[in-house]
Amino acid sequence: MSSLRQDIRKVIVRPVISEKSFQLVQAHNQYTFRVLDGAHKTEIRQAIEDLFDVTVTDVRTSAVKSKPKRRGASRGRRPGWKKAIVELRPGDTIELFEGA
Template sequence: MPEVHHTIVAPVVTEKSSAAYGARKEYTFRVHLAATKPQIRAAIESLFKVTVTDVRTMVVRAKRRTYGRYVGRRPSWKKAIVTLKEGDAIAVFEG
């Protein structure tokens, strides 16, 4: 079970996540693989001082990578899409 400051790994800033923020005010984060929805909610609320209304999670599966003739893989990771209460915002995603 990860600690609060280890639960959120990094924000995911991609074209798709930016479009979700612009249309529905959803924030996307890369989170610890063992983190649960209540832990993610508590971590976001304590780190950014906002109110979370919804948390959706998914595990992004590992990808195979080749390095010359050697085959390796990138690890699986968990993504969380967080919806905040109307009027709340996280400064990391603001332009």
């Protein structure tokens, strides 16, 4: 059971810090995270509830497409990634987003 709990915690890669994500926190109590590509909504819900001791009411996921980048003559692409927008029960907050 403990190995499963550690794997669940690894689902969350990092929070997404942007103007849009802070607007979602202010208006709708929704928090944005970068998650592992293979993670599904149940794993994301369990990881958020376990890490931050909050109650999740809704999880939405989307795939962020890769972008072309160029530096001088060399061309390449940034990797794509998976984003999760998590809505919390009214009254619950995640302190990580409150400081900015």
